[in-house]
Amino acid sequence: xxxxxxxxxxxxxxxxxxxxxxxxxxxxxxxxxxxxxxxxxxxxxxxxxxxxxxxxxxxxxxxxxxxxxxxxxxxxxxxxxxxxxxxxxxxxxxxxxxxxxxxxxxxxxxxxxxxxxxxxxxxxxxxxxxxxxxxxxxxxxxxxxxxxxxxxxxxxxxxxxxxxxxxxxxxxxxxxxxxxxxxxxxxxxxxxxxxxxxxxxxxxxxxxxxxxxxxxxxxxxxxxxxxxxxxxxxxxxxxxxxxxxxxxxxxxxxxxxxxxxxxxxxxxxxxxxxxxxxxxxxxxxxxxxxxxxxxxxxxxxxx
Numbered sequence: 001x002x003x004x005x006x007x008x009x010x011x012x013x014x015x016x017x018x019x020x021x022x023x024x025x026x027x028x029x030x031x032x033x034x035x036x037x038x039x040x041x042x043x044x045x046x047x048x049x050x051x052x053x054x055x056x057x058x059x060x061x062x063x064x065x066x067x068x069x070x071x072x073x074x075x076x077x078x079x080x081x082x083x084x085x086x087x088x089x090x091x092x093x094x095x096x097x098x099x100x101x102x103x104x105x106x107x108x109x110x111x112x113x114x115x116x117x118x119x120x121x122x123x124x125x126x127x128x129x130x131x132x133x134x135x136x137x138x139x140x141x142x143x144x145x146x147x148x149x150x151x152x153x154x155x156x157x158x159x160x161x162x163x164x165x166x167x168x169x170x171x172x173x174x175x176x177x178x179x180x181x182x183x184x185x186x187x188x189x190x191x192x193x194x195x196x197x198x199x200x201x202x203x204x205x206x207x208x209x210x211x212x213x214x215x216x217x218x219x220x221x222x223x224x225x226x227x228x229x230x231x232x233x234x235x236x237x238x239x240x241x242x243x244x245x246x247x248x249x250x251x252x253x254x255x256x257x258x259x260x261x262x263x264x265x266x267x268x269x270x271x272x273x274x275x276x277x278x279x280x281x282x283x284x285x286x287x288x289x290x291x292x293x294x295x296x297x298x299x300x301x302x303x
Contacts, residue, residue: 215251
C-alpha cells in the first residue's frame with residue numbers, strides 16, 4: 001500500500017487544524033446565554049481582532065437582542081502639522097505662565113512676592129501658607145509649576161525631534177524667520193520660541209531654579225547666626241532651628257538635582273533622551289545643586 005497519499009492527507013488535516021486554532025485565538029465571538037437572553041447575543045456574529053478593541057453597542061438601548069457590540073479602534077496615524085501647532089501652543093502657555101511665577105519670586109527681580117514668600121518665609125506655616133490674593137497655598141502653586149514645567153519639557157522634547165521647524169517659522173508670528181540666539185538680558189529679552197530644544201532645556205532649568213530659590217534662602221536663614229558679644233543667642237533652640245532649616249534646604253536642592261537628572265532616563269523617541277539636548281548650562285545646574293546639598297549636609301553634621 002502506498003503510504004505517501006495517506007501521509008499527505010494527514011499533514012493537510014494537521015495544517016488545517018493548526019490554522020483554525022490560530023484564527024480562533026485572534027477572533028472574538030459573541031456568546032449567548034440560554035434562549036439567547038444575553039444582551040450581547042448573536043449566534044452568527046464573529047469579529048476578527050482582540051476582544052479588548054470591542055466596546056459599546058450599535059443597537060438601540062431598548063433592543064431585546066442587540067446583535068453587535070460596537071468596535072472602537074484607538075486613534076492612530078501620524079500627527080499632522082496642525083497637531084504640532086496645538087502641541088506647541090500648549091507647551092508655550094505652560095512654560096510662560098510658570099516661568100512668570102518663578103520670576104516673581106526670584107531675588108534678582110526685586111518683586112514683592114520674593115519678600116513675602118521667600119525672604120520672609122513663614123517657617124511656622126511652611127509651604128502651607130496661602131499666597132496673598134490667591135486661593136492656593138504656596139505648596140500647591142509650586143507643585144503646579146513643577147508638574148506643568150515637566151509637561152512643557154516633554155512637549156518641547158517631542159517637537160524638537162518630530163516637528164518641522166522651518167514650517168513653524170512661517171506659521172507662528174512670535175517666531176523669527178531664521179533661528180536666533182536667546183538673549184535674556186536684552187530689553188525686551190530675545191527668545192526664539194521655535195527653537196524647541198532650547199525651550200525644552202529652559203523648561204528643565206525653570207523647575208530647578210524654582211527649587212533652588214528656596215534652597216538658597218533656607219540655607220541663608222539657617223546660617224544667619226545671631227550673636228550677643230561672643231555668645232550665640234538661643235543656644236540649643238537655635239541649633240535645632242538651624243538644623244531644621246538646613247534639612248529643608250537639602251530637600252529643595254535634591255528636588256532641583258532630580259529635575260535635571262530625569263532627562264537621563266526620559267525617552268522621547270527615535271532613540272533620543274531629553275538629556276541628549278542638554279547644554280553646559282544644564283550640567284552646571286547639577287553641580288550647583290550638589291554643591292548646595294553638600295554645604296547643607298556639612299553644616300548639619302557640625303551643628
